[in-house]
Every structure is written in C-alpha cells, then in structure tokens.
Amino acid sequence: MLYRENGQFRTSYAADQQIFPIAQDRWAILAIVVFAFVGVPLLVDEYLFRAILIPFLILSLAAIGVNILVGYCGQITLGAGAFMAVGAYAAYNFHIRLDGLPLLVSFLLGGCTAAAVGIFFGIPSLRVRGLYLAVATLAAQFFTDWVFLRVPWFTNNASSGSVSVANLQILSWQIETPTDKYLLCLTILVVFALLAKNMTRCAIGRQWMAIRDMDVAAEVIGIRPLFAKLSAFAVSSFFVGTAGALWGFVHLASWEPAAFSVDRSFQLLFMVIIGGLGSIMGSFFGAAFIVILPIMLNQFLPAIGRVFGISISTAGVSHAELIIFGVLIIFFLIKEPHGIARMWSTGKEKLRLWPFPH
Amino acid sequence: MGREFGEVILDLQSVSLAFGGVKALTDISFNVREHEIRAIIGPNGAGKSSMLNVINGVYRPQQGEIILRGQHFTRMNPYKAARAGISRTFQNIALFKGMSVIDNLMTGRNLKIRSNLLQQAFWWGPARREELAHRAKVEEVIDFLEIQHIRKTPVGRLPYGLQKRVDLGRALAMEPSILLLDEPMAGMNVEEKQDMCRFILDVNDQFGTTIVLIEHDMGVVMDVSDRVVVLDYGRKIGDGVPDEVRANPEVVSAYLGASH
Numbered sequence: 001m002l003y004r005e006n007g008q009f010r011t012s013y014a015a016d017q018q019i020f021p022i023a024q025d026r027w028a029i030l031a032i033v034v035f036a037f038v039g040v041p042l043l044v045d046e047y048l049f050r051a052i053l054i055p056f057l058i059l060s061l062a063a064i065g066v067n068i069l070v071g072y073c074g075q076i077t078l079g080a081g082a083f084m085a086v087g088a089y090a091a092y093n094f095h096i097r098l099d100g101l102p103l104l105v106s107f108l109l110g111g112c113t114a115a116a117v118g119i120f121f122g123i124p125s126l127r128v129r130g131l132y133l134a135v136a137t138l139a140a141q142f143f144t145d146w147v148f149l150r151v152p153w154f155t156n157n158a159s160s161g162s163v164s165v166a167n168l169q170i171l172s173w174q175i176e177t178p179t180d181k182y183l184l185c186l187t188i189l190v191v192f193a194l195l196a197k198n199m200t201r202c203a204i205g206r207q208w209m210a211i212r213d214m215d216v217a218a219e220v221i222g223i224r225p226l227f228a229k230l231s232a233f234a235v236s237s238f239f240v241g242t243a244g245a246l247w248g249f250v251h252l253a254s255w256e257p258a259a260f261s262v263d264r265s266f267q268l269l270f271m272v273i274i275g276g277l278g279s280i281m282g283s284f285f286g287a288a289f290i291v292i293l294p295i296m297l298n299q300f301l302p303a304i305g306r307v308f309g310i311s312i313s314t315a316g317v318s319h320a321e322l323i324i325f326g327v328l329i330i331f332f333l334i335k336e337p338h339g340i341a342r343m344w345s346t347g348k349e350k351l352r353l354w355p356f357p358h
Numbered sequence: 359m360g361r362e363f364g365e366v367i368l369d370l371q372s373v374s375l376a377f378g379g380v381k382a383l384t385d386i387s388f389n390v391r392e393h394e395i396r397a398i399i400g401p402n403g404a405g406k407s408s409m410l411n412v413i414n415g416v417y418r419p420q421q422g423e424i425i426l427r428g429q430h431f432t433r434m435n436p437y438k439a440a441r442a443g444i445s446r447t448f449q450n451i452a453l454f455k456g457m458s459v460i461d462n463l464m465t466g467r468n469l470k471i472r473s474n475l476l477q478q479a480f481w482w483g484p485a486r487r488e489e490l491a492h493r494a495k496v497e498e499v500i501d502f503l504e505i506q507h508i509r510k511t512p513v514g515r516l517p518y519g520l521q522k523r524v525d526l527g528r529a530l531a532m533e534p535s536i537l538l539l540d541e542p543m544a545g546m547n548v549e550e551k552q553d554m555c556r557f558i559l560d561v562n563d564q565f566g567t568t569i570v571l572i573e574h575d576m577g578v579v580m581d582v583s584d585r586v587v588v589l590d591y592g593r594k595i596g597d598g599v600p601d602e603v604r605a606n607p608e609v610v611s612a613y614l615g616a617s618h
Contacts, residue, residue, distance in 0.1 A: 222436075224437055231475060
C-alpha cells in the first residue's frame with residue numbers, strides 16, 4: 001500500500017524524464033545515500049570497510065563502466081581488467097612524476113589515459129563483433145600485463161615490480177582510516193553513477209543502445225557507428241580506469257600487475273551479466289552479488305553446519321563456497337536471464353498493483 | 359485528383375547493382391518528384407528493396423548516379439542520406455527492441471542533437487533543454503500516429519502492427535523530406551492496412567513529404583500512388599501512372615496477371 005503512484009501527476013516532460021519519476025523511489029534512494037554517508041561510518045567496523053564495503057564500491061564503479069560498453073552498447077569486452085590496470089598505473093605515474101598534482105586530478109587523468117587506450121583497443125569493434133571482439137579485447141589484457149611487468153618505466157623502476165603509494169591527501173583531508181577511504185570511494189561512485197545515468201538517458205545513451213539493438217537501422221537514421229562505438233569504449237574505459245586507480249591507491253595501496261589479471265575482467269563481466277545488462281542499478285546488484293556473497297557464505301556456512309551438527313573444515317568451507325556460488329549463478333541466469341535488475345523492476349511492478357495480480 | 363507536384367527531387371540514373379555474379383539491378387533509371395507518392399512494385403526478388411537500399415546508401419551501386427536536389431552522388435552512404443533528409447522504414451521491422459517507444463522515436467531526432475557528451479553527462483542546460491524540446495516533437499509524432507497509450511512500452515513487447523507503426527514513427531521523427539517505406543503493410547489485417555494508408559496519405563498531405571513506397575497489395579498501390587515503377591529481375595519493365603501500368607502487357611504477364 002505504501003508503494004503507489006496514484007495522485008502523482010507528471011504535468012511536464014521534465015517531470016516525466018526524471019531519473020526516478022515515482023516519489024517513493026526518490027525518497028528511498030535519497031535515504032539510502034544519506035544512510036551510506038552518515039549512518040554507515042557510525043555503525044560499521046574496520047573489517048567490514050576493508051573487506052567488503054570498499055571493494056564493493058570500487059567494483060561497482062568498474063561494473064558501471066563495463067555495463068556502459070557491454071550492456072548499453074552491446075560490445076562485449078574481456079579487457080576490463082586491463083583498463084583498470086591502465087587507470088591505476090597511469091594515475092600512479094601522474095601522482096609521482098608531477099609534484100603537487102591533486103590526488104583527484106591524478107585519478108581523473110588515470111581515467112582519461114584508460115579512455116585513450118580503450119579507444120585504441122575498441123577500433124577492432126568497427127569490424128568484428130561478439131566473441132571475436134571479446135578475443136580482440138583479451139589482447140588488451142595480455143598486452144597491459146606484459147607492459148607493466150616488463151617495462152620498468154611504468155613502475156618507476158621498482159625493483160620488486162610492485163608499486164605503492166602513501167599519504168593520500170585531498171586538500172587538507174588526510175585519507176588514512178578506512179572510514180576516510182570509504183567516504184572517498186562513495187563520493188566518487190555517487191557522482192560517477194549520476195553521470196552514467198545521465199548519459200544513458202540522453203542522446204548518447206540512445207545512440208549506444210541503437211547500435212546494440214540494430215546497427216543497420218541506427219546507421220540509416222544518421223548514427224555513426226564509429227562515433228557511437230568508440231565513445232562507448234572511451235566512457236567505459238574512463239569509468240573502469242578511474243575504478244582501477246581507486247583500487248590501486250585506496251584499496252590496495254601497493255600492487256602489482258597480477259591485481260588486474262584476466263580474472264578481474266571475467267569477474268566484472270559476470271557482475272554486469274548477473275546484475276543486469278543495460279542497467280546502472282544492475283551494476284550495483286551485480287557487484288554486491290559477486291563481492292559480498294562469497295564472504296557471507298564463508299562466514300555463515302560453519303554456523304549453518306553447526307545447526308545440523310556438522311562441523312565443516314576450513315577447506316570444506318572454501319570448496320562449498322565455490323559450489324554454492326556457482327549454483328546460485330546458474331540459478332539466477334536460468335530464472336532471470338536479464339539479471340537481478342530485471343527481477344527488481346518486475347518486483348516493483350508487482351508491488352505497485354499488490355494485492356491484485358494485474 | 360488535381361494533385362500538384364514540384365520539381366524532380368530525386369533522380370536515379372542507370373543504376374546497376376550486383377552481388378558477385380548476381381545482378382540485383384540492371385541499368386535502372388527513374389525519378390521522384392517533390393510531394394508525390396511513388397510506388398515500386400514487382401515480384402519477389404525483383405530488386406525493390408535493393409533499390410531502396412541504393413537510395414539511402416546501404417548498398418553502393420557499381421554504376422549509375424543518384425541526383426538529390428541537383429546534387430550528384432556516386433557514392434551515397436547512410437549518414438549522408440540521413441543528413442539529406444531521407445528516412446526509411448524496414449520490411450522486417452528494424453526497431454531497437456530493448457528501448458521504449460519514446461526512446462525509439464527519440465533516436466530519430468539524433469541528427470538534430472547539438473549538445474555534446476559532457477553536457478549530456480551533467481544534464482547541463484543545453485542538453486536538458488534539447489531533451490525536452492525533442493521530447494515535445496516526438497510527442498507530436500506520437501499523437502499523429504495515435505500511439506499515446508504505448509509510449510513507455512518496450513517495443514519488443516508490442517504486437518506486429520503497432521511495431522510497424524512505431525517504425526514509421528521513428529522515420530517521421532526525423533522530419534524527412536523523402537520517406538522510403540519498405541512494405542509498410544506487409545502482414546497486416548484490413549483495419550491495420552486502412553490505418554497505415556491513412557497515415558501515409560496524411561504524412562504526404564500535411565507535411566508535404568515525398569514518399570517512395572514498396573508494396574504488394576495492388577489495391578493499395580493503385581489507390582494511393584501517383585506514379586508506379588515496375589521491376590522484374592532487376593530490370594525496369596514499366597513506369598507511369600497507375601492506369602498506364604495496369605494496362606502495360608509486360609507488367610501484366612510478369613506480375614499482375616490477367617483477369618480471367
């Protein structure tokens with residue numbers, strides 16, 4: 001009964017084109033954002049920040065980037081990890097080589113560098129599509145792995161091959177505690193998610209989706225595939241690259257190329273597939289599913305086992321975790337191929353009519 | 359009917375198109391005058407759709423020229439054609455299935471968007487104003503085609519007849535000067551055909567749009583079109599007003615068939 005839009009009349013196109021046209025949605029989102037900024041830092045302990053919340057926020061950002069490319073523009077990519085690496089290493093180089101460059105600017109320049117690299121590796125998309133394109137973007141993955149491992153300049157000639165950053169600071173704000181890091185990531189994520197949403201509901205987003213759904217028809221109405229595809233690669237890589245910079249600087253603080261291996265690319269791709277292709281909200285769901293669920297399983301399996309009088313060994317837990325996780329993925333994909341975001345919107349549709357079925 | 363036409367707006371001169379050894383179009387010339395409804399008819403595989411694809415640059419003919427408002431094009435491409443005010447619908451509906459009706463129509467406004475990516479990302483003044491202005495235009499098309507009730511529906515969920523109408527809507531949202539319709543009434547029932555005919559005539563009448571139409575329903579073609587081109591095996595076998603074409607023995611034997 002609470003979720004009704006009766007009486008909410010939208011009398012202008014501006015009101016109709018809002019991100020959340022239904023008042024309840026607006027309030028709910030506002031409440032969640034306020035809670036994330038104010039409530040969470042008061043309630044949550046350090047472990048939860050480090051192990052769950054910060055990775056979740058950063059990977060959500062990366063997943064939004066991947067979703068722009070795969071979900072909105074329909075160009076499948078296995079190079080997300082590579083673009084994260086480019087973002088991280090580029091931001092690192094800007095950070096150490098240009099003295100006094102503000103941290104946020106380093107992040108954004110890292111993102112821009114990733115965008116440029118993304119455009120380069122997006123060029124094959126003008127000729128090939130589907131799995132063939134996936135293979136072409138996989139080349140980006142191996143290429144960056146190799147570059148950051150073998151070319152010492154990028155790692156500032158670090159003998160161990162790993163790079164590290166310390167004393168992060170924005171203006172006079174020292175980013176030291178997990179709470180600081182969490183707030184930094186959250187702020188960037190909220191801003192970027194808003195930008196992504198705006199793009200996808202504007203002309204550029206429609207160009208991407210048109211190319212995804214029917215490229216010949218898109219061309220006939222005057223959409224240039226070159227621009228649409230490469231802009232999707234650029235924007236996507238910018239998001240992913242910024243996420244990579246955050247991952248390196250804020251989450252890891254010291255990292256080597258293995259942090260951005262092909263596993264990461266697959267992980268991000270699974271996030272958007274499970275979360276929901278072509279949905280910004282879905283990127284959050286997907287990131288939550290992939291980041292949080294394994295940890296939850298890990299925490300709760302022994303407890304559940306104890307209830308039934310079974311004691312599970314540590315190795316058993318980690319095996320069972322993988323099995324259950326895999327089964328859940330299959331279940332979700334069979335039950336709702338369009339991802340959790342679609343389940344969410346179907347659920348909301350039902351709720352609007354509840355208790356009536358139609 | 360007392361209909362008045364303008365100058366020749368689109369002129370095709372000895373266009374030939376081949377795919378490898380298969381000759382799709384052989385030395386075809388015909389013209390379209392401003393404000394007229396020009397039909398292209400012919401049996402299956404006669405090259406009708408190829409003809410439209412040549413006009414809006416999806417196919418590049420090996421020979422021949424397209425003259426559009428006095429401008430010569432030997433190599434047309436879809437982007438240039440769209441810029442020149444040519445829009446089209448497709449035989450097998452080519453809508454953007456994952457998008458709502460409104461978004462599909464809004465893509466038709468794409469060429470008129472001036473704001474850049476950054477302005478759009480920030481929902482900045484010009485981008486926002488443009489979005490609203492184009493939305494208002496699109497709503498006019500929606501009113502015109504009487505599809506208000508489905509404006510928010512994803513087109514993949516719509517029945518075939520309505521999808522055809524949305525396809526026409528997307529072409530209209532471009533405010534074209536020449537509209538190419540590839541079998542707009544294929545697979546429709548009588549009421550849907552009547553609606554579609556009404557829309558085509560209204561577009562022609564109210565907006566002055568020149569229309570090139572492929573259609574198999576001879577009743578419709580003979581009623582609505584001003585002049586008819588008949589193709590068979592990629593060659594032109596007839597051209598003229600409907601009555602002339604109907605009386606042409608070659609056309610009768612190739613396509614129309616004699617009445618017994």
